[in-house]
Amino acid sequence: MTNRFNEASLAEINAVMERSLTAFQEYRQISSDDKAVFLECIATEIEALGDALIVQASAETNLPAARLTGERGRTTFQLRMFANMLREGSWVEASIDTAIPDKNPPKPDIRKQLIALGPVVVFGASNFPFAYSTAGGDTASALAAGCSVVVKAHPAHAATSQMVYEAIQTAIAKTNMPKYIFQHVHGSSFEIGKTLVQHDATAAVGFTGSFAGGKALYDHAAARKNPIPVFSEMGSINPVILLPDSVNKNAASLAKQLAASITLGMGQFCTNPGLLLTVESEGLHSFIDTLGNEIEKVIPANMLHAGIHTAYDNKMHDALAQKAVVLIKHSSVVSKNIEALPTVATVNAQIFLANPLLHEEVFGPYSLLVVCKNINELIAVWKSVRGQLTTSLMGTDQDLADHPELLQIAESIAGRIVFNNVPTGVEVCASMVHGGPFPASTDSRFTAVGIHAVKRWVRPVCYQNCPQQLLPEALKNENTKRIWRLVNNEWTKNDVEC
Amino acid sequence: MTNRFNEASLAEINAVMERSLTAFQEYRQISSDDKAVFLECIATEIEALGDALIVQASAETNLPAARLTGERGRTTFQLRMFANMLREGSWVEASIDTAIPDKNPPKPDIRKQLIALGPVVVFGASNFPFAYSTAGGDTASALAAGCSVVVKAHPAHAATSQMVYEAIQTAIAKTNMPKYIFQHVHGSSFEIGKTLVQHDATAAVGFTGSFAGGKALYDHAAARKNPIPVFSEMGSINPVILLPDSVNKNAASLAKQLAASITLGMGQFCTNPGLLLTVESEGLHSFIDTLGNEIEKVIPANMLHAGIHTAYDNKMHDALAQKAVVLIKHSSVVSKNIEALPTVATVNAQIFLANPLLHEEVFGPYSLLVVCKNINELIAVWKSVRGQLTTSLMGTDQDLADHPELLQIAESIAGRIVFNNVPTGVEVCASMVHGGPFPASTDSRFTAVGIHAVKRWVRPVCYQNCPQQLLPEALKNENTKRIWRLVNNEWTKNDVEC
Incomplete structure (x- = not known):
């Protein structure tokens, strides 16, 4: 450049x-x-x-x-x-x-x-x-x-x-x-x-x-x-867990929601859902069909710059070339120049577990659906990925009640746990955590x-026996700004009585 | 061992x-x-x-x-x-x-x-x-x-x-x-x-x-x-700043207080005052005399183990052997075996600044008094040391009013700033900072x-759209433990109204 x-x-x-x-x-x-x-x-x-x-x-x-x-x-x-x-x-x-x-x-x-x-x-x-x-x-x-x-x-x-x-x-x-x-x-x-x-x-x-x-x-x-x-x-691949009751009941809406998130801004978000995990279920074919159809409809658009496009193109095609990785769909529109080609693919859990390349972020409008035999295999795949900014649980009340163990795993993997929503969209508020176990952040x-x-x-600094007139404003006896302070182990906005 | x-x-x-x-x-x-x-x-x-x-x-x-x-x-x-x-x-x-x-x-x-x-x-x-x-x-x-x-x-x-x-x-x-x-x-x-x-x-x-x-x-x-x-x-050498009005008015009491702190527990504390900084003043000779007399009176005692004793003995004698470092006093009692020999020495600012060995911690009952020509030279010496657990200011109201710039320097050097007291003694309380800029801590x-x-x-973890029954106790709408929580940017112990 x-x-x-x-x-x-x-x-x-x-x-x-x-x-x-x-x-x-x-x-x-x-x-x-x-x-x-x-x-x-x-x-x-x-x-x-x-x-x-x-x-x-x-x-x-x-x-x-x-x-x-x-x-x-x-x-x-x-x-x-x-x-x-x-x-x-x-x-x-x-x-x-x-x-x-x-x-x-x-x-x-x-x-x-x-x-x-x-x-x-x-x-x-x-x-x-x-x-x-x-x-x-x-x-x-x-x-x-x-x-x-x-x-x-x-x-x-x-x-x-x-x-x-x-x-x-x-x-x-x-x-x-x-x-x-x-x-x-x-x-x-x-x-x-x-x-x-x-x-x-x-x-x-x-x-x-x-x-x-x-x-x-x-x-x-x-x-x-x-x-x-x-x-x-x-980087982060933001695993999205698709639980079976939800897939059976909401296959089409889940697929549409995810396709939109995968391709939002041509997938150029650190919270892009790059990995979808699910178990074999009745609704799975319908989910895959709709996901493919939705991705087909997305029009390629220019990526941020040529370097990012080349990296995307290479990594996406490398992933597709791996053993037993099956393309679900590309966009039906051929991409030109530095346009990204939206793509989803699928693989089974054992292949995923055995191939570290599939764990790597493909920065762009790409996601990999890993289909597991059962929830234990899904958990094994989930735990095999490194630290994440986010992980999402897509599940009905029944799904979540059936699998109470999932929350603790989610906590150990990510900084933010999203329920029944996509990971893209980072609200700016006091309760937000944007960060997570390495390598999501250092x-x-x-x-x-x-x-x-x-x-x-x-960093904290403490003042021992400091005369009042030398203390920073926030630490004087008189609490002029009425801030919250921990005074003798109690939170208060009051002045210190001496 | x-x-x-x-x-x-x-x-x-x-x-x-x-x-x-x-x-x-x-x-x-x-x-x-x-x-x-x-x-x-x-x-x-x-x-x-x-x-x-x-x-x-x-x-x-x-x-x-x-x-x-x-x-x-x-x-x-x-x-x-x-x-x-x-x-x-x-x-x-x-x-x-x-x-x-x-x-x-x-x-x-x-x-x-x-x-x-x-x-x-x-x-x-x-x-x-x-x-x-x-x-x-x-x-x-x-x-x-x-x-x-x-x-x-x-x-x-x-x-x-x-x-x-x-x-x-x-x-x-x-x-x-x-x-x-x-x-x-x-x-x-x-x-x-x-x-x-x-x-x-x-x-x-x-x-x-x-x-x-x-x-x-x-x-x-x-x-x-x-x-x-x-x-x-x-490690930390915990610089103690002795301001001139205080030295002139309180030479003997300052010297006694410091001698006790330097030799407390045979100096085997990370908050031991290993460096004293002062400017030339009328009271300085009296301070040095009392400091020496006090150190002379301290009876050597066994250190923690032979390795620590050998390190102390070598480092203390190395320091004394440096160019223009002048012994003030050893303990008058000869130390035996693994007993530490309490020792204070002095040097001028320019020699100290030029010799990195004098900046190193001598873990044991040893302290070095650096005499500076004026406050600017003292500040230069103070700033030349690396990050510290503590730094102390010994000064009268007059001293502290004369030198308002000192507090900001203290803040940049140490985790704890002590006024008119020795650094040994770490109170266990919420406001304590035991740590500081590298290498006081990492x-x-x-x-x-x-x-x-x-x-x-x-580490923080956040839950987005999490069903109430899955939330950790502290985050449910009902605040059963009545803990302090930041709810929509306000600290409260109330339940969340939904």
């Missing part, structure tokens, strides 16, 4: 990271309310780019305007959500244990809250040029946490990224933030990523994309003299979506 | 980890209340060992009975604290976002809580044979989280560890827990540690001890095909002490 932006030199990256560290120190002096205004201003400035941003993004990603408009809304919503979180203030997890001087030994006064880690380097995703990119969830949560941010622009939408960067620069100027609180680096070499991750000033890393990319950054961070946290959200203890995404970029 | 226990074979370790995984799955079916009873029963069974446990531990560690009795109390307190946490129940961070069906697209019902990661391998510390060892904070927090635990017994107190293991076995039998929920492995080879950390079934690792040990385990975990979290709490986002230590061993 080439673009009109110069590849950053290593000297430039060093300068960027040094400036990021200085800006971080300045940003620490800025109030939460002012940071909230900054985040809202970024949202407003992105909106102010108007159609030009959508046109540019569509030109670079081949994504349709309606989809991009929706994604822009998600992006500005996230920025405003974190602004609200800052204004409300309880996110710092303030905890206060007051002194007990006559205890033996005397118990000191101890108070703790979360503080920002430092400069965060963000690597965005090609498939979400707004929501998981320049001003996406990683950037918004890191700026909210109090971190400075350096984004490595995705080379597949570098000009879009540049436009968003400029909107953020305008917001920085308008709200009087440190000039280098947000910086932007162009480049496509692996060396740039490695240099950013291994720079002394870098405190944490956020990544959304392929397993190869995310794991490489994780390894670079672990190899540092002082290792740093990396949250890479990587640290299953955190989510990339929702306000708790902020926890990736903070 | 040799002991009467057989070194575990690699085949044995494999069997131990397989059993741990099975026990973990069984333990998931057990209620929080029953887990609480189990933790309390462990505490009771440890107490039931009586003096025999103290005698055995004292024989293996050379620690005096009074100290060990106190540490046993801390250990049983921690177990009961986690039992209380389980009974109260809010620790699972339940979060509920109810559905909005008429939103476009419809918002699903999403609910999340924390669940256990899986089998945790714990490596205890030689200097805390109870509180950071077999049934210590890592084990207690992991069992509370819902994890199974495998402890690698510390070879320096293997028989003590075996006694505690047997007490836990009794508690397992009495409370009808899965037989292998807690297991114990003897051995001193590096290969055993590596095999435990890299076993497929291992989900997380807790370690307390040296930098070399903790970092090696971190590296083994990062090199796995599926990396896992490692919380290693490692993940500064977590604490090893206090109820939040449980967060190292859990």
Whole structure:
């Protein structure tokens, strides 16, 4: 890929990271309310780019305007959500244990809250040029946490990224933030990523994309003299369990729902249902027929870029070429150039279990139906896949009552368990978990979506016998912002009585 | 070191980890209340060992009975604290976002809580044979989280560890827990540690001890095909900042307080104040004189074991042999055999900055006073040290008002900031942070002490459109345990109205 932006030199990256560290120190002096205004201003400035941003993004990603408009809304919503979180203030997890001087030994006064880690380097995703990119969830949560941010622009939408960067620069100027609180680096070499991750000033890393990319950054961070946290959200095949009573009763509607999810956005979602698991049942033929018919009807469309198309085409055909893998249907329309050919195939459980290639993500509008002899074989297949962002259970009340053991397996596999719905569609809310056991993400203890995404970029610090006037606002006796605090083991919004 | 226990074979370790995984799955079916009873029963069974446990531990560690009795109390307190946490129940961070069906697209019902990661391998510390060892904070927090635990017994107190293991076995039998929920492995080879950390079934690792040990385990975990979290709490030199007005006004009391902290338990604490920083001031000579006099008076005592004594003796003498390092005082009593010789020395800032060896931990009753020309030089020295568990500010109100910039530096260096007190003494409470920027610990986002230590061993999982009867207790509409939950972004103990 080439673009009109110069590849950053290593000297430039060093300068960027040094400036990021200085800006971080300045940003620490800025109030939460002012940071909230900054985040809202970024949202407003992105909106102010108007159609030009959508046109540019569509030109670079081949994504349709309606989809991009929706994604822009998600992006500005996230920025405003974190602004609200800052204004409300309880996110710092303030905890206060007051002194007990006559205890033996005397118990000191101890108070703790979360503080920002430092400069965060963000690597965005090609498939979400707004929501998981320049001003996406990683950037918004890191700026909210109090971190400075350096984004490595995705080379597949570098000009879009540049436009968003400029909107953020305008917001920085308008709200009087440190000039280098947000910086932007162009480049496509692996060396740039490695240099950013291994720079002394870098405190944490956020990544959304392929397993190869995310794991490489994780390894670079672990190899540092002082290792740093990396949250890479990587591939997932999102197993969907089709239970027999549901297949028998709802074959057609299940098939239609899944065909739509498999091909949504030409399958270019990390929550795409790439693996369907079921047992032999009366309704199975009807399900397969409808699934094939639905896929046949889907018109191929351009993928994000030629590299993704080539990878899809190769992996899809490799999967179909495996022993005993049977094509159900391709789209009936022949794909041209970088269009993806929607495809579903099927295989039996024993073949699947024996062939690791079939466990790999085929990023695009493809799904593999694994037919098992019985529920025990289905469970064996399910457990054989690695960690997942999501897993879905399609089952009637009867199915779920018949198989109470399924929930515990689902919990051990995925970050999100979906009942009777497809995995595509990630609601931005406090209860969302977008992350999961490796390799869904590099640290299953955190989510990339929702306000708790902020926890990736903070650490607790405690103050022992600190004079009132030196304590951070959230930890003073007087609870001026009326935030929730854990005071002597009880949650309260009250002041501390001393 | 040799002991009467057989070194575990690699085949044995494999069997131990397989059993741990099975026990973990069984333990998931057990209620929080029953887990609480189990933790309390462990505490009771440890107490039931009586003096025999103290005698055995004292024989293996050379620690005096009074100290060990106190540490046993801390250990049983921690177990009961986690039992209380389980009974109260809010620790699972339940979060509920109810559905909005008429939103476009419809918002699903999403609910999340924390669940256990899986089998945790714990490596205890030689200097805390109870509180950071077999049934210590890592084990207690992991069992509370819902994890199974495998402890690698510390070879320096293997028989003590075996006694505690047997007490836990009794508690397992009495409370009808899965037989292998807690297991114990003897051995001193590096290969055993590596095999435990890299076993497929291992989900997380807790370690307390040296930098070399903790970092090696971190590296083994990062090199796995599926990396896992490692919380290693490692060395720290705990810089104490002595501000000039305080030195001028309180020279003698400061010196006495610090001498006591430096030599407490023969300096064998991770929070030992190994580095004192001050500026030239009128009171400095008086401070140094008193510090030297106090250290002279301390009677050498046996260290934990010969290996620790040799390391101390070598590192202390190496430090004293460095260019321009000036001995203040040794203890006036000559040390014999494995007794530690209490020692304080001094050096100027420029020499300290230029010599990395002086930045290293000397584990034992030793501290180095660095005298700086002015506060800016002191800040440069302070910033030159790596991440710390603690840093202390000894200052009058005048000192602290004169130097408002110090708090932000302290926050960036340490997990705990102590005002006008020594760093030794780690209160077990919710607001405690025991951990800090690398290399104080391998993940500064977590604490090893206090109820939040449980967060190292859990991950969030969310349930989308899950039928009420399948939801975990904490996420059902009816809030039977009256725990705190985040419901549609508001903290409440109420039921969810639907």
